Amino acid sequence: MPRMTMIEAIRDAMDVAMGRDDNVVVFGEDAGYFGGVFRCTQGLQQKYGSSRCFDTPINESGIIAAAIGMASYGLRPCVEIQFADYMYPAYDQIVSEAARIRYRSNGEFTCPIVIRMPTGGGIFGGQTHSQSPEALFTHVSGLKTVVPSNPYDAKGLLIAAIDDPDPVIFLEPKRLYNGPFNGHHDRPVTPWSKHELGEVPQGTFKVPLGSAAVRREGSDVTILAYGTMVYVAEAAADEAAVEADVIDLRTLLPLDLDTIVTSVRKTGRCVIVHEATLTSGFGAELAALVQEHCFYHLEAPAIRVAGWDTPYPHAQEWDYFPGPARVSHAIREVMEA
């Protein structure tokens, strides 16, 4: 199997989707000729022509609205918002329109679009190149929200998202574009070519939306994570010297509750990890579900490790980012409870 970075895997997914379905179109700011500021759409315009892959004006609302209009015509747009931090001008189109068109028209009009957005921190991106706004999407009825953590999943999930009949928010942790990252910023980063999940099948293959992956198995504690935090969780478990079930959620909505519940009932302990700010973050939903479904199996409170409730700072990057030290501390806390 070929080795790919996450960028190459995402590009390959769009290439495959465009190759087998003329209705798939790709566009966004700098997504056409230049191939995207992260190179995710490189070569697609040359291969499929500028009516299938093109640059747009700098107007996020316009990008999403155009995609919605195209989807109601019958196309399957897969569009890019350059940074998740810049989706706010499009939020009205996403929440009031994309998410609800099927419901309000009783299925007469549907919105099979994918909105790709680079997300997450750990890159000295400061306040507007680091945010993790997933909770602003999972709170919206009618949206599906996906966060891949490796090239294999990124391709399989993106093809599944493009084929999906509903609007999908596809958040790509940009910190993982070139290699996995466990929060140890002082150590060299290994590229995806050295990682087993950098092996990506050619052609069409899908990772179904709504299924989590158990990254490692252990009986001491369950760690719920997604995106970059999957690798932080693994490192933290090693450093805390515990046998952890590390669950990569992959899709936040629909959520694979069965995998979570089975694991927490087995371990009796749960740590929830995300980069996004704590208060009303997706971790709150996870904690609530864990206590509703696993209360009598819990031997300690389910606790959350998350970004602080501040805007994402620049100089204080590693004080903000929930790295392995904070996560392993939390693991020891639930183990001792």
Add this chain to the structure above:
Amino acid sequence: MVAENRLSFHVPEPEVRPGDEPDFSDVVIPRAGSVPRPSVDVDPKDIRDLAYSIIRVLNRQGEAVGPWAGALTDEQLLEGLKHMMALRAFDARMLMAQRQGKTSFYMQHMGEEAVSCAFRKALNPGDMNFPTYRQAGLLIAGGYPMVDMMNQIYSNELDPLKGRQLPVLYSSREYGFFSVSGNLATQYPQAVGWAMASAIKGDTKVAAAWIGDGSTAESDFHAALVFASTYKAPVVLNIVNNQWAISTFQGIARGGSGTFAARGLGFGIPALRVDGNDYLAIHAVSKWAIERARRNLGPTLIEHVTYRVGAHSTSDDPSAYRPKTESDAWPLGDPVLRLKNHLIVREVWSEERHKQAEAEVLDTVISAQKEAEKHGTLHAGGKPSTRDMFEEVFAEMPPHLKRQRQQAGV
């Protein structure tokens, strides 16, 4: 040293308020027939003045004059008159139904009937409108069953939208009427996207976008214009300037500074202003813009100059912010009356036939209403099921919604 002047803050105010004499003396109304009709492939630079004039066909005597006249047959005009009369009668009945508690809400079209009724007849089957909540004429003139509109308004057991949507926010793919949203202006750039899709696929269909004067202030108005212009999308961008956005006069959206049509010019989009109470002018101008779009010549912006005679909605009382008699003073008159007079001048219509037609239209509306009410009104009779509430959030119901549906006991 020059003495510093203190700054002052400017808030536009309408010329008149309740109790004042209505005044439209600042509205410049060109003579009917005075505006030229360029060919559809004209260089947009050569018709910039059309954004500052008003294209009119019907003169004070009820005659159709000038280069925009002559496109419609007697039969087509009579049909147009009946559509407008039907919309007006429909509005009156539904307004009453709301007052009787049969529904929670209604919005009428009084004074604006010509805009959507005439535009609809300029489209081809398969074209798609992205309407606001005040273009039901697109449905009426498109032949959509009135009883289905009422079922939607009543949220009854036959409501095509299963009771999920507020009254008047209709949806019909088959009739080229995109699902209406409560969020203003969102549909404007969506129409552009639909048109882009038609061009991408090498189709022959065009889209029509709709917005009111007040909503042109929304960001999505700008988004639509820049996308439409950039991609030369086959779309007609309609602005219905009825002078009022609920209680705010058009000056709050900065009307009066140039025209709403003129905003297209900055994007290189040719823009026309049309007498929004002149069925013939609207049809001719719409046809022109639709033909431009269909010939791949790009978008056109049309400002329909009209007046919102009725209240904004059944929840609004205009006497709190404008003179009660303002609509009587509106210089472009009443669209139904003007077309009626024209047909009388053409000697294909008469006062008696008009009265008879009014009675017939009312009968049609009342029998549709009876039919709809057999299937329930908002608080009585048949209604959509609670199960319907959980359907169509997604194509397939995900596990969490199945759990919630079970909790709801359905």
